[in-house]
Amino acid sequence: MQLEELRFGTELLKRGFAKMQKGGVIMDVTTSEQAVIAEEAGAVAVMALQAVPADIRKMGGVARMADPKITMEIIDSVTIPIMAKVRIGHFAEAQILEAIGVDMIDESEVLTPADEFHVEKANFTVPFVCGARNLGEALRRIKEGAAMIRTKGEAGTGDVREAVRHMRLIMGQIRSLKGMNDDELMKVARDIEADYELVIECRDMQRLPVVNFAAGGIATPADASLMMQMGADGVFVGSGVFKSQNPELMALAIVEAVNNYDNPEKLVEISTGLGDPMKGIDTGTLQEDELLQTRGW
């Protein structure tokens, strides 16, 4: 077998990587110690960050890609895949993360956007995950080459309401395509500003053509169960683990909850005695300019 015969960075490889994450929990971590806790709990991947979204919110200023040193230390500390965030549209940050060797890049509204355009993700060998609030946004990202979608929710709040709203909307929009003929789908594609072929695919598959995770406000095992029951393929937990009173217990409980999301008796056991979850912010009290989900289009 000659190495020249190998093909890298194909869509099948990118989407396939995302499929391997299904049924799993991806946790935000800022140090290698936290990464080890996440792996020990059974996380399928970790998201390497300079600060968790709750702290980014508090600090203000411009939020950027983490120092490569942090990301590289985390890569060396665990064997599960490493993801890291770039600013929306900041393809140079993405090139740096690809050179470091992260397994997936999150083009994230949690960081301060660098451009009104998103990164042209098809040009990269490494797969991308992107946030979305509705079907049109999800399909625009997939058209640009995203191999995985997550709800935006409202990151750093510990309030699951916005993630629920986004997941409900995306799932409902896909269901509404059922039974529509191709002409009707053309109008839908125009209305939601999405690629026609991708809209057809959603009608036929009755799901997004890529893996779809929940993110943005998940803070308890019950939150994770809720999102899984709504049709998420898995969950991202940002501030929810390491802003809770007992991160080890919370991390394990959320992993177990994703696995037993449809078993209330087990969830009783899983949810009991975890200490305080992150305090959080009621998203209803946030001003328009405090929202992260409105970044990107």
Place this chain on the structure above:
Amino acid sequence: MVAFQGDVSEHVDAMERALGGEGSVVEVRSRGIVPDCDGIVLPGGESTTISRHLARTGVGDEVRAAARSGVPLMATCAGLIVISKEIVEETRFEPLGLLDVRVMRNAFGSQRESFETDLDVNGFDSPYRAVFIRAPAIVGWHDDVDILARIEDMAVVVRQENLMGLAFHPELTNDLRFHEIFLGMIKEVRIHVRH
């Protein structure tokens, strides 16, 4: 189908296509189901995560007992890591210790180095399009392990009696030749039991 985590639905779909109605696939997330199964599949996903679930639920012990009694087992990618005897530089969990091989995880590198290739497989009359995603590879094996395909000096398809190990993802392509071999192994066992 051990269904804790990973691309379970793709595996179920591929196996159902291969079965063509002659049998059914059950997803296993708790004890008590594996002892009634004629074959076991360990899918792709994250090996550390799947191993933790196997240990916590006791399903791992059931899989080990079934495989040792001769029930055919197909393990792909993460599954291959999980059923091996030894994992290079692994101290965090114990693999099931079934397949007599030494596995290196992420043998080709990170996701950036994941690849597709046309693989020559012993016994196949045309190459098999194989999808390697952060794939492991077998770097050492016992004499009675059959090596059916290699990449450089590492093995990526192996068989040892009732165990089949693949470093890539046959569930992500439409080529069902490995699934058919596995179903053939199950049929052989059933005929054996009947006589």
